[in-house]
Amino acid sequence: MPDSDDEHALTNAGLFERAQRVIPGGVNSPVRAFRSVGGSPYFVARAEGAHVWDVEGKRYTDFVQSYGAIIAGHAHPVIVEAVREAAGAGTSYGAPTEREVLLAEAICERVPSCEMVRLVSSGTEATMTAIRLARGHTGRPTIVKFAGCYHGHGDALLAESGSGVATLGLPGSAGVPESAVAETLVVPYNVVPELGDDVAAVIVEPVAANMGLVPPAPGFLEGLRKACDDAGALLIFDEVITGFRVDRGGAQALLGVTPDLSCFGKVIGGGLPIGALGGRAGVMSSLAPLGPVYQAGTLSGNPLATAAGLAALSLLDDAAYRMLCGRAEMFAQWLTQVFEDASLPAQVPVFGSLLGLYFGDAPATDYASAKGTDEALYARFFHACLDRGVALAPGAYEVLFPGLAHSKDELERVSDLVAAAAREVAGTY
Numbered sequence: 001m002p003d004s005d006d007e008h009a010l011t012n013a014g015l016f017e018r019a020q021r022v023i024p025g026g027v028n029s030p031v032r033a034f035r036s037v038g039g040s041p042y043f044v045a046r047a048e049g050a051h052v053w054d055v056e057g058k059r060y061t062d063f064v065q066s067y068g069a070i071i072a073g074h075a076h077p078v079i080v081e082a083v084r085e086a087a088g089a090g091t092s093y094g095a096p097t098e099r100e101v102l103l104a105e106a107i108c109e110r111v112p113s114c115e116m117v118r119l120v121s122s123g124t125e126a127t128m129t130a131i132r133l134a135r136g137h138t139g140r141p142t143i144v145k146f147a148g149c150y151h152g153h154g155d156a157l158l159a160e161s162g163s164g165v166a167t168l169g170l171p172g173s174a175g176v177p178e179s180a181v182a183e184t185l186v187v188p189y190n191v192v193p194e195l196g197d198d199v200a201a202v203i204v205e206p207v208a209a210n211m212g213l214v215p216p217a218p219g220f221l222e223g224l225r226k227a228c229d230d231a232g233a234l235l236i237f238d239e240v241i242t243g244f245r246v247d248r249g250g251a252q253a254l255l256g257v258t259p260d261l262s263c264f265g266k267v268i269g270g271g272l273p274i275g276a277l278g279g280r281a282g283v284m285s286s287l288a289p290l291g292p293v294y295q296a297g298t299l300s301g302n303p304l305a306t307a308a309g310l311a312a313l314s315l316l317d318d319a320a321y322r323m324l325c326g327r328a329e330m331f332a333q334w335l336t337q338v339f340e341d342a343s344l345p346a347q348v349p350v351f352g353s354l355l356g357l358y359f360g361d362a363p364a365t366d367y368a369s370a371k372g373t374d375e376a377l378y379a380r381f382f383h384a385c386l387d388r389g390v391a392l393a394p395g396a397y398e399v400l401f402p403g404l405a406h407s408k409d410e411l412e413r414v415s416d417l418v419a420a421a422a423r424e425v426a427g428t429y
């Protein structure tokens with residue numbers, strides 16, 4: 001071959017340069033950019049289990065896991081085979097399929113508060129639909145959300161939002177007119193607000209996972225349930241991250257508080273685009289075509305996404321959750337020790353199988369305290385880890401997603417790498 005491989009070899013920097021010419025910021029979701037940590041992203045060539053490989057052949061132990069869409073590990077053979085088989089039978093029809101029924105049944109069976117489910121194509125669509133449904137069902141205008149909670153990028157919910165909005169230090173988004181958020185009330189997390197009779201719904205991440213990891217204070221969710229009941233408002237749990245990740249029945253099963261509506265996404269698509277909205281039949285029946293609240297989607301209930309989602313759920317029995325949560329707890333203890341040994345002020349909160357990482361002296365309890373995390377320290381630690389082949393999210397407000405493929409041995413190996421990263425960072429702290 002006259003051409004050397006090198007001449008055409010893809011590099012992260014080369015791809016990023018090309019990407020920036022044709023894609024704003026070089027990424028199709030701002031959380032993937034390295035804006036807040038500096039440097040430029042690695043471009044993934046392939047992934048398997050707990051690992052991703054970039055286009056230069058470097059391997060990383062991956063804690064991003066598609067921001068929580070992957071729980072069984074990358075390219076799990078059961079999921080890959082389900083998608084392959086489904087694809088061979090057609091990729092989208094515009095007519096209902098058996099798998100949509102199976103996935104809706106699987107969700108209802110696992111989450112008793114869901115008597116009916118509508119499948120959509122993303123978590124954003126699920127929350128957008130949930131608040132439209134709540135407004136349509138109650139005939140009231142106001143939505144209450146909590147600062148630091150992220151509910152996707154729909155206009156009405158992009159106020160004091162977590163995730164990438166927090167990472168980029170934005171108050172909200174340009175292009176969202178005041179009128180779009182005029183009926184969105186933003187209040188502090190972990191404080192039960194007083195609700196007027198104009199409130200259609202309170203939407204909350206039952207365990208906040210987009211401002212780092214902030215578990216609900218004792219009584220917070222119970223208080224929301226009561227406040228909603230007293231005010232005649234609906235309680236919406238956004239379980240797009242926590243659903244089918246922290247427990248078979250989501251955060252609501254662990255916390256014992258029952259919402260009227262629940263939003264899902266991420267895990268239930270097995271890595272393909274999906275979202276779902278579920279709840280009491282009396283409320284869900286207000287959705288078209290049964291009721292007056294319109295919602296639709298060309299690719300809703302997509303054959304590939306439902307196949308992947310069903311395959312993912314089939315791998316998640318009680319034993320799987322016990323293992324996931326046990327390992328997360330253990331990993332959190334190891335990391336806590338690592339930071340202690342390096343004399344770095346860090347908190348590693350854990351809830352179910354979710355881990356947070358907060359650089360500060362005390363755990364965050366709301367958005368104000370979450371923003372106290374030392375972002376500069378996170379950025380240095382992030383790169384020290386990445387250099388050693390450990391991929392955390394490139395933003396201080398995301399969580400870690402250890403999954404079924406992160407074996408005890410792998411977590412132990414990672415803990416040693418992270419310890420070295422912590423020592424390096426502490427040396428210049």
Ligand SMILES: *Cc1c(COP(=O)(O)O)cnc(C)c1O
Nearest residue numbers: 122123124150151152240241265
């Ligand atoms: C990711 C996320 C969403 C949005 O889901 P997309 O599929 O990215 O649209 C909504 N709510 C929460 C809690 C999320 O973490």
